[in-house]
Amino acid sequence: MSNDLEQLRQQLDSINGQLLELISQRAEIAQEIGEVKNKQSINRFDPVRERKMLDELKSKNEGPFEDSTIEHIFKEIFKASLELQEDDHRKALLV
Amino acid sequence: MSNDLEQLRQQLDSINGQLLELISQRAEIAQEIGEVKNKQSINRFDPVRERKMLDELKSKNEGPFEDSTIEHIFKEIFKASLELQEDDHRKALLV
Numbered sequence: 075m076s077n078d079l080e081q082l083r084q085q086l087d088s089i090n091g092q093l094l095e096l097i098s099q100r101a102e103i104a105q106e107i108g109e110v111k112n113k114q115s116i117n118r119f120d121p122v123r124e125r126k127m128l129d130e131l132k133s134k135n136e137g138p139f140e141d142s143t144i145e146h147i148f149k150e151i152f153k154a155s156l157e158l159q160e161d162d163h164r165k166a167l168l169v
Numbered sequence: 170m171s172n173d174l175e176q177l178r179q180q181l182d183s184i185n186g187q188l189l190e191l192i193s194q195r196a197e198i199a200q201e202i203g204e205v206k207n208k209q210s211i212n213r214f215d216p217v218r219e220r221k222m223l224d225e226l227k228s229k230n231e232g233p234f235e236d237s238t239i240e241h242i243f244k245e246i247f248k249a250s251l252e253l254q255e256d257d258h259r260k261a262l263l264v
Contacts, residue, residue, distance in 0.1 A: 078205050079202065079205050079206070079209075079211075082198055082201055082202045082205065083202070083218075085198050086195060086198050086199070086202070086222075087222070089191055089194060089195045089198065090195075090222055090225070090226055090243070091226075091229060092191055093188065093191050093192070093195070093243075093246075094226050094229055094230065094239065096184055096187055096188050096191065097188070097234065097239070097242065098230070098231065098232065098234065099184060100181065100184045100185075100188070101232075101233045101234050102233055103177055103180050103181050103184065104181070105233060107174065107177045107178070107181070110173050110174050110177065111174070114174075127181075127182070127185055130182065130185070131185055131186075131189050134186060134189055135189060135193070136193065137193065137196075138193065138196045138197055138200055138253060139192065139193060139196050139249060139253065143249045143252075143253075144189065144192070146245065146249070147192065147242075147245055147246060147249060148185070148188075150241065150242055150245050151188075151242060154234060154238045154241070154242060157238075158233060158234065158238075
């Protein structure tokens with residue numbers, strides 16, 4: 075294994091860790107949003123807001139990923155967040 | 170729209186932007202790794218390394234996402250990175 079590769083892999087590991095932290099922070103905020111929405115009986119899934127976030131991300135995207143790839147990755151994150159909110163809601167109903 | 174919700178959404182937008190930056194940085198490093206591997210004729214897909222990264226992420230995961238969700242999201246990022254490396258390789262062959 076060359077040193078180059080080893081160094082690049084260490085950078086990747088560091089970014090993985092930072093991504094995990096941000097994704098977890100994002101999930102916590104999504105949970106708070108879910109709670110606010112429950113109290114106000116607002117639907118948790120908001121396709122207009124989701125489209126707006128995706129458009130914003132694509133307008134900021136400078137590569138190397140294609141816009142379609144960025145959209146795909148973030149849709150997975152959005153979907154996971156929505157599932158989390160729905161789990162929380164189910165748990166709240168069971169209390 | 171309540172102020173609470175508006176504020177939480179602003180936090181989410183800020184994190185989305187940070188995630189985009191990190192995901193793009195990660196993609197650039199993956200591209201560099203792809204180049205090094207091409208020069209050394211190493212296979213770009215390395216399932217052992219991928220499993221190691223996923224295990225590392227799951228060991229660090231403190232929620233709120235389940236380990237399986239973290240694994241799913243990161244697998245999508247890994248897959249996109251591999252596709253990027255393969256595109257680069259194809260382009261390099263065409264030059």
